Amino acid sequence: xxxxxxxxxxxxxxxxxxxxxxxxxxxxxxxxxxxxxxxxxxxxxxxxxxxxxxxxxxxxxxxxxxxxxxxxxxxxxxxxxxxxxxxxxxxxxxxxxxxxxxxxxxxxxxxxxxxxxxxxxxxxxxxxxxxxxxxxxxxxxxxxxxxxxxxxxxxxxxxxxxxxxxxxxxxxxxxxxxxxxxxxxxxxxxxxxxxxxxxxxxxxxxxxxxxxxxxxxxxxxxxxxxxxxxxxxxxxxxxxxxxxxxxxxxxxxxxxxxxxxxxxxxxxxxxxxxxxxxxxxxxxxxxxxxxxxxxxxxxxxxxxxxxxxxxxxxxxxxxxxxxxxxxxxxxxxxxxxxxxxxxxxxxxxxxxxxxxxxxxxxxxxxxxxxxxxxxxxxxxxxxxxxxxxxxxxxxxxxxxxxxxxxxxxxxxxxxxxxxxxxxxxxxxxxxxxxxxxxxxxxxxxxxxxxxxxxxxxx
Ligand code: NDP
Ligand code: 2IT
Numbered sequence: 001x002x003x004x005x006x007x008x009x010x011x012x013x014x015x016x017x018x019x020x021x022x023x024x025x026x027x028x029x030x031x032x033x034x035x036x037x038x039x040x041x042x043x044x045x046x047x048x049x050x051x052x053x054x055x056x057x058x059x060x061x062x063x064x065x066x067x068x069x070x071x072x073x074x075x076x077x078x079x080x081x082x083x084x085x086x087x088x089x090x091x092x093x094x095x096x097x098x099x100x101x102x103x104x105x106x107x108x109x110x111x112x113x114x115x116x117x118x119x120x121x122x123x124x125x126x127x128x129x130x131x132x133x134x135x136x137x138x139x140x141x142x143x144x145x146x147x148x149x150x151x152x153x154x155x156x157x158x159x160x161x162x163x164x165x166x167x168x169x170x171x172x173x174x175x176x177x178x179x180x181x182x183x184x185x186x187x188x189x190x191x192x193x194x195x196x197x198x199x200x201x202x203x204x205x206x207x208x209x210x211x212x213x214x215x216x217x218x219x220x221x222x223x224x225x226x227x228x229x230x231x232x233x234x235x236x237x238x239x240x241x242x243x244x245x246x247x248x249x250x251x252x253x254x255x256x257x258x259x260x261x262x263x264x265x266x267x268x269x270x271x272x273x274x275x276x277x278x279x280x281x282x283x284x285x286x287x288x289x290x291x292x293x294x295x296x297x298x299x300x301x302x303x304x305x306x307x308x309x310x311x312x313x314x315x316x317x318x319x320x321x322x323x324x325x326x327x328x329x330x331x332x333x334x335x336x337x338x339x340x341x342x343x344x345x346x347x348x349x350x351x352x353x354x355x356x357x358x359x360x361x362x363x364x365x366x367x368x369x370x371x372x373x374x375x376x377x378x379x380x381x382x383x384x385x386x387x388x389x390x391x392x393x394x395x396x397x398x399x400x401x402x403x404x405x406x407x408x409x410x411x412x413x414x415x416x417x418x419x420x421x422x423x424x425x426x427x428x429x430x431x432x433x434x435x436x437x438x439x440x441x442x443x444x445x446x447x448x449x450x451x452x453x454x455x456x457x458x
Contacts, residue, residue: 013047020046024065031114033334037121037359038065040366040378044441058457060449067094067120068101070113073163075141077155079148089160091139091167091175092120097451099133100171102387104178106140107185116140118334119178119358123387125444126380129419132391137173139164145180157188165193170201170397176390177206179333182252183218187211202397205390214393216408217386222256222356223409224385224416225329225377226264229354231420232375235434238351241265246325248272249332250296250303253356253383257329259293262286270320272332273303277320280312324348331356339364346372355379366437373433381419381440388415419443 009017020042025035042061049055071091079085090113093101103123106116116138124136141160145153168175177186186206193203200212207213216223226240233239243266247254250271258268267283271292284292288310295301307314321328321341328345330337334357342365345353352375355361359379361369369376389412396402403411419440426446427439452458 009043009047013050016050017042017046020061028114028117031112031117033112033114033118033359034121036335036363037118040359040363040437041121041125041441041445044438045445048442048445054453055449058453060452061445063452064095064124064445064448065121067092067117068096069093070117071163071167072113075143075156075160075163077152077159079152087141087143087156089139089141089143089164090116091164091173092116092137093167093173094120094136094138095124095448096135097448097455098128099135100169101137101173102127102134102176102390103137103139104176104387105181105185105189106138106178107143107145107180108140109142109144111140111142115334122358122380124448125441126384127387127391128444128447129381129422129440130384130388130391130415131418132388132415134387134391137175138178139175140178140181143180145185150184153185154188157185158192161189161192162196164189165196168193168203170203170394174202174390174394175204176387177252179251182206183208202394205393207393212393212397214389214396214408215403215405216412217389217393218252219256219259220389220412221253221383221386222258222331223260224388224412225253225257225331225354225356225382226260227385227413227416228377228382228420229327229329229352230264231417232352232354232377232434232436235375235424239264240327243267243326243351244269244324245327245329246270246320246323247329247331247356248277248320248336248360249330249357250292251332253386254329254331255293255296257331257356258284259289261329262289266327269325270323271303271306272320274332275302276304276314276316276318278303278307278312278314279320279323280306280310282312321345322348326351328353329356330360332360333357334359335362336360337365338362339368341365342368346374350374353377354382356383358383370435370437375434376436377423378437378440380444381423381436384419385412385416388412 120138127134354377422443423439426442427435
């Protein structure tokens, strides 16, 4: 890890940050993603905590970086050829100070405890920013759903839920989707939870519309990131219409980010998956989008097929950040945009960036964007729309009603606006620049910290 303190910090804050991070790294060896996520928060929160000694005296940040508990378990299942397979799964229950644990499940071969701790930690702040009563959690498994049959995915999900069901509940911990976990996986997990408990409750979100799901949940993260971008641009009296935009990913978040961008008149010129990216200089229009959505959601195909279908360029093994654009939306995965990518985007005239994925920018990239004083919407603010509508799904389940599409979308817009206002409240530099990273980190921190103070030494 590079030297930790940032140049803009005073020496007391710099020393505390160095000491704090050294301790955290020592206590959590071999967890680089977790270290990175904590450092990004600590760079903002430590100066604030030193100005507000009640948080420092109560060791709030130290306590907040230690999960309440982590459940680790084996998931054994049988594949279609009769082979017995074993995976590892986790649920990281990080912090429940402001509500029951809430956060997605990720199924991907790269899943480790470090990855889920970074995601669970981020979720504390993100959920706090939404204004809804949700604590922070994340879970997942190193299971790879790619190339598996529906029956194999079902058997895996059922086996996983046998153990997970002991640790979750509608007032305890409410999982949802993330990479590799969509409507299909949520359906299998919810079905198994019902069999095991004989109760129909809102224990998972992202459910199908036929069994307690919410309208707009599927679209919420992507739409929310675009609404957040619009809120940021309004600070400069600007908008989305007519902008050239790069998007990475082509999963749940990327697809609905693209859909909303098209609707608002932007020209989206890229999309990607883990194998490469397409560059369509004419822009993905509504017709091409419908084809892309079918390719990814129904046929589970590869992004290279888009280039074959529409005769545009496909760049194998590359990421889209060299393509000139005014707005960028990284929507695939963590650390997909590094310091060099950031410099290239800035040199090509980038105006604003909103993170649809969790921690897609490396720390170098974050610092480059902030140093260039461009509008930078960090993940915990910009992609909070997904978990926000999950919170609305829980409310509808508890009330035993379903709101209309318009009603949920209106609430989503209001929540994204509220998050943006919180970023301005805590991130306004006073010289015309809003540092949304600091705003989101401190804005998310304060509510959780105040709850923890109220509980005493727990
Ligand atoms: P999906 O599984 O639907 O899609 C993931 C996309 O990212 C795919 O295009 C996938 O390509 C690509 N991808 C995954 N891993 C890698 C990798 N290692 N390198 C390059 N590309 C990769 O997931 P989501 O769209 O739900 O999630 C995307 C991001 O958004 C994640 O960071 C997630 O944590 C975050 N997020 C998701 C929310 C949600 O509601 N779903 C809410 C808030 C944040 P391929 O198909 O080739 O694997
Ligand atoms: O990272 C995230 O916020 C999600 N994957 C959504 C979590 C949720 O509970 O809807």
